[in-house]
Amino acid sequence: MRRRSTLAALAVPLLLAAPPAAAATARFDFYDRGPYRDAVPRPSAVLGYAPGAFHTTWGGLERYLDAVLRAAPDRVRREPYGRTVEARERALVILSSPENLARLDAIRAGNARLADPRGVPPAEAARLVRDLPATVWLNYSIHGDESASFESLMQTVYQLAAGEDSTTRAILERCVVLVNAAHNPDGHERFVTWINAHGKGDPEPWAIEQQRRQPWGITGRYTHYQFDPNRDALAMSQPESRQMARAVRRWRPQVFVDHHGQTASFFFPPTAPPTNRQLWDGSFARWSEAFGRANAEAFDRYGWNYYVRDVFDAHATGYWDMWPTLMGAIGMTFETDGGGTMALRRDDETVVTLLDGIARHAVATMTTLETTARLRAERLADFAAFARASVTPAPDGARSIVLDAGPDPGRAAALAENLLHAGVEVRWVPEAFALRAARAMWEDGPTAPLPADPKALAARPARVGSPPPAPARAGARAFPHGAFVVDLAQPGGRIARAILEHDRSIDSAFARRQLEKYERNVRRGKRTPGEHYEFYDLTAWMLPAAYGVPAFATAEATPAGRLLAAPDPDGLDEGRDEIPDSLATGIPFTARASRWDGLVLRDADGAIAFDGRGGVDGGEARTAYVWSSADHGAGRLALRLLQEDFKVAASPEPLVAGGREWPRGSFIARVERNPAALHARVARLARLSGVRVRAVHSAWIERGTTGVGSEAVRSLRRPRIAVAVDAPVSPEAYGSLWFLFERRLGVRFTAVRVQDLAGIELDRYNVVVFPDGGPGLAGRLGAGGIGALKDWVARGGTLLCLDDAAEFPALKEVGLSSARVVGVPHRDKEKDAKADDAPPDSAALEAERRPELVPGSIFWASVDPRHFLGWGFGAPRVPVPVWGRTFLTPSREGANPLRFDRAPLTLDGWTWPETERRLAGTAYAVDEPNGRGHVVMIAGPPALRGFWRNTERLVTNALLYAPAMR
Numbered sequence: 011m012r013r014r015s016t017l018a019a020l021a022v023p024l025l026l027a028a029p030p031a032a033a034a035t036a037r038f039d040f041y042d043r044g045p046y047r048d049a050v051p052r053p054s055a056v057l058g059y060a061p062g063a064f065h066t067t068w069g070g071l072e073r074y075l076d077a078v079l080r081a082a083p084d085r086v087r088r089e090p091y092g093r094t095v096e097a098r099e100r101a102l103v104i105l106s107s108p109e110n111l112a113r114l115d116a117i118r119a120g121n122a123r124l125a126d127p128r129g130v131p132p133a134e135a136a137r138l139v140r141d142l143p144a145t146v147w148l149n150y151s152i153h154g155d156e157s158a159s160f161e162s163l164m165q166t167v168y169q170l171a172a173g174e175d176s177t178t179r180a181i182l183e184r185c186v187v188l189v190n191a192a193h194n195p196d197g198h199e200r201f202v203t204w205i206n207a208h209g210k211g212d213p214e215p216w217a218i219e220q221q222r223r224q225p226w227g228i229t230g231r232y233t234h235y236q237f238d239p240n241r242d243a244l245a246m247s248q249p250e251s252r253q254m255a256r257a258v259r260r261w262r263p264q265v266f267v268d269h270h271g272q273t274a275s276f277f278f279p280p281t282a283p284p285t286n287r288q289l290w291d292g293s294f295a296r297w298s299e300a301f302g303r304a305n306a307e308a309f310d311r312y313g314w315n316y317y318v319r320d321v322f323d324a325h326a327t328g329y330w331d332m333w334p335t336l337m338g339a340i341g342m343t344f345e346t347d348g349g350g351t352m353a354l355r356r357d358d359e360t361v362v363t364l365l366d367g368i369a370r371h372a373v374a375t376m377t378t379l380e381t382t383a384r385l386r387a388e389r390l391a392d393f394a395a396f397a398r399a400s401v402t403p404a405p406d407g408a409r410s411i412v413l414d415a416g417p418d419p420g421r422a423a424a425l426a427e428n429l430l431h432a433g434v435e436v437r438w439v440p441e442a443f444a445l446r447a448a449r450a451m452w453e454d455g456p457t458a459p460l461p462a463d464p465k466a467l468a469a470r471p472a473r474v475g476s477p478p479p480a481p482a483r484a485g486a487r488a489f490p491h492g493a494f495v496v497d498l499a500q501p502g503g504r505i506a507r508a509i510l511e512h513d514r515s516i517d518s519a520f521a522r523r524q525l526e527k528y529e530r531n532v533r534r535g536k537r538t539p540g541e542h543y544e545f546y547d548l549t550a551w552m553l554p555a556a557y558g559v560p561a562f563a564t565a566e567a568t569p570a571g572r573l574l575a576a577p578d579p580d581g582l583d584e585g586r587d588e589i590p591d592s593l594a595t596g597i598p599f600t601a602r603a604s605r606w607d608g609l610v611l612r613d614a615d616g617a618i619a620f621d622g623r624g625g626v627d628g629g630e631a632r633t634a635y636v637w638s639s640a641d642h643g644a645g646r647l648a649l650r651l652l653q654e655d656f657k658v659a660a661s662p663e664p665l666v667a668g669g670r671e672w673p674r675g676s677f678i679a680r681v682e683r684n685p686a687a688l689h690a691r692v693a694r695l696a697r698l699s700g701v702r703v704r705a706v707h708s709a710w711i712e713r714g715t716t717g718v719g720s721e722a723v724r725s726l727r728r729p730r731i732a733v734a735v736d737a738p739v740s741p742e743a744y745g746s747l748w749f750l751f752e753r754r755l756g757v758r759f760t761a762v763r764v765q766d767l768a769g770i771e772l773d774r775y776n777v778v779v780f781p782d783g784g785p786g787l788a789g790r791l792g793a794g795g796i797g798a799l800k801d802w803v804a805r806g807g808t809l810l811c812l813d814d815a816a817e818f819p820a821l822k823e824v825g826l827s828s829a830r831v832v833g834v835p836h837r838d839k840e841k842d843a844k845a846d847d848a849p850p851d852s853a854a855l856e857a858e859r860r861p862e863l864v865p866g867s868i869f870w871a872s873v874d875p876r877h878f879l880g881w882g883f884g885a886p887r888v889p890v891p892v893w894g895r896t897f898l899t900p901s902r903e904g905a906n907p908l909r910f911d912r913a914p915l916t917l918d919g920w921t922w923p924e925t926e927r928r929l930a931g932t933a934y935a936v937d938e939p940n941g942r943g944h945v946v947m948i949a950g951p952p953a954l955r956g957f958w959r960n961t962e963r964l965v966t967n968a969l970l971y972a973p974a975m976r
């Protein structure tokens with residue numbers, strides 16, 4: 011990692027200077043640090059089994075923690091901070107000396123002063139650095155099936171509550187230790203219930219208890235909604251993440267350790283390349299080295315293996331060790347071997363047990379606490395220095411990022427809410443203002459049509475550690491509808507830059523290594539396995555593009571506006587938004603409240619600063635209610651009304667109503683065709699969906715041809731949705747839709763196993779969704795399932811295939827689309843023989859090779875505004891998420907409403923020299939009419955991880971419009 015040379019000298023005093031001395035290998039014992047206080051029970055005394063003998067349930071953990079709280083009230087406190095979706099109460103177990111516990115409020119206040127040094131005199135900061143204990147957050151069980159993490163939590167709590175040795179006492183005096191019990195208890199409980207019923211310590215690689223063999227839907231890694239909690243620190247979409255973020259903001263820890271465990275050997279930092287650009291200033295590298303060296307020395311004592319600087323990086327911002335790091339902590343991931351199973355056989359036949367995993371985590375944790383205690387003052391001083399740098403204006407002159415509320419205030423507010431949860435200060439400026447020089451951060455720039463022959467496109471040079479592209483020219487810009495403003499010189503400034511800005515900077519040695527692998531991969535023989543690229547996760551996550559909110563960087567001052575407060579993660583502005591079933595059954599669905607985001611944002615005093623609640627303009631309608639398809643909540647409002655059996659229609663042409671023009675796809679609820687309850691229900695749901703609805707009192711139109719009474723207007727259908735689950739659908743892809751439908755849209759659906767689709771009564775549904783699954787879907791469905799689906803589509807069903815499931819309709823044995831998958835030729839024996847003779851780097855070989863994996867990048871897709879999938883976007887090109895190797899040639903018989911047909915194609919993220927050339931002219935979205943139905947294919951994850959808010963529209967458009975388009 012670079013740019014640390016000037017600071018390298020400072021690192022010396024932090025490091026343990028001791029060279030490895032020849033000594034006998036020590037034997038590990040949890041309890042060899044004594045003496046211990048007799049009154050504090052060990053975990054086995056409460057649980058009834060030795061560490062590592064069983065996987066502890068949530069209830070078992072709570073019983074143990076209660077026992078410790080009772081036995082050691084002078085050292086232990088418990089602070090609940092939220093409930094999971096399944097209503098488990100999460101809490102911080104706070105361990106420190108009696109003196110520190112008596113002044114926790116002052117310690118938190120001191121951390122807050124260091125974290126936000128604006129107006130803090132240097133003398134006060136120096137005093138705080140001298141007096142405060144270091145705050146250490148130990149995060150456990152984020153991935154609920156990485157069970158050594160969960161078990162080791164109890165050993166750490168015992169050691170700190172009972173230990174009377176000088177090291178433990180020093181830790182308690184110099185640190186406030188926050189044990190998160192636990193991050194993801196819902197996932198852990200699914201896993202534990204399953205494995206305790208089956209696990210028997212058999213270490214065979216394919217024994218039932220092997221953690222990677224958890225049945226579909228159990229996978230304890232994920233939250234209730236099957237989200238990976240260790241990717242959600244970016245979107246902050248899950249209730250669990252928002253609660254965590256609030257607790258971290260409340261405590262502002264200086265050290266944050268996230269305990270995992272699914273590797274064959276232990277990992278601790280320093281991290282692998284690449285490193286996020288916001289962490290290039292040296293401090294992160296220096297501290298990672300200091301903690302890593304100390305852990306290494308402790309592990310060497312036992313002769314344990316470990317690895318550093320490999321696999322686990324610090325690049326993408328969705329990890330829970332990254333987000334606190336961008337707020338000044340030193341975040342670390344510990345991955346232990348052992349755990350998940352009772353025992354695991356490694357590839358050399360040696361066995362590692364759950365007990366081994368618990369022991370290693372316990373040692374790494376105690377060593378990290380010792381290191382923190384020893385370097386307490388240095389860590390606090392660096393934490394303060396990080397904060398001072400964060401509130402100092404950057405040398406590049408950028409002062410603020412302005413998020414335009416003009417095109418869609420609802421979506422801009424949703425982005426503002428995301429930022430507030432992530433600890434970024436945001437101001438709402440309601441009045442109109444203008445800037446002389448504002449630089450668009452992702453605006454669609456000048457484009458050129460692609461040449462007819464894509465081969466004419468020269469290979470684009472891949473970027474190798476290049477700086478961000480030359481900034482677009484700054485121009486005058488007016489914000490007539492107000493804006494959300496993020497000042498960059500603020501405590502959350504690094505996070506703001508990391509998640510809002512274009513970031514193409516990547517470690518150059520890392521980039522070169524990937525390109526060398528690429529060169530070898532494209533030349534390798536057919537039967538030679540490809541080399542794996544080292545991208546750990548996605549390479550682009552620029553939030554304004556994902557939300558579709560125009561964003562501008564400026565060096566000018568902006569009006570003051572009102573400073574917003576982070577929303578309450580558990581609060582609802584309007585009470586519970588119950589979801590009634592259709593009028594047919596009338597059963598209200600109250601289990602989980604659906605909530606549309608960003609509706610109300612408050613200032614620090616709790617007063618409403620931004621009110622995005624919708625409503626009806628123009629009183630009670632005589633003729634119809636109309637709302638724009640372009641609004642963030644428009645699809646939700648339509649779906650909710652349809653679900654309750656109200657009649658809603660949409661206009662395929664620009665609509666004239668109520669004295670104005672409405673874009674294609676705008677919605678109409680006619681008074682004449684609905685029960686009287688419509689008036690109250692539209693008002694209520696418009697408010698909760700953030701939509702301004704116009705009451706229209708006449709069907710007469712002053713101009714144009716399409717009004718609310720026109721024949722062209724299409725009646726929409728009540729959504730009757732089935733979502734495919736079970737392999738080969740991934741739990742994460744299903745989870746992103748589950749969350750979108752249930753929590754954001756308030757729309758009911760039925761989850762159906764892929765293999766059961768052949769046998770169910772498909773006509774109960776008008777939409778079937780494949781969240782992903784690739785060509786494996788065909789094998790799982792079988793000929794019977796494929797046939798049943800095809801007949802159902804022909805009768806009027808809509809089949810929605812997302813991400814790599816977009817390949818399914820194009821398969822020869824399925825035959826539901828004339829689109830083809832790039833690099834997968836429809837086979838022909840003669841040609842195969844020829845291809846085998848071809849030299850390995852020929853064009854023929856490339857035609858038989860899928861494009862190399864695009865690792866989570868952002869591309870520009872051109873939108874057909876006349877097609878229903880393109881309605882509401884209001885722009886000729888939109889950013890879309892691309893991740894994988896499945897790309898579609900355009901359909902010859904259907905429509906291709908989103909296409910990659912203009913250059914440049916890439917907005918952000920990694921691409922290969924071949925990527926733009928090979929994707930030129932391909933389709934991102936295909937609509938293939940079949941009989942009376944539709945097959946809709948989207949070659950990407952439009953609801954990816956809850957933060958691709960603009961492309962969620964592709965899903966809602968398919969649900970709403972496709973069944974109505976015959």
Ligand SMILES: [Zn+2]
Binds near residue numbers: 153156270272
């Ligand atoms: Zn993990």
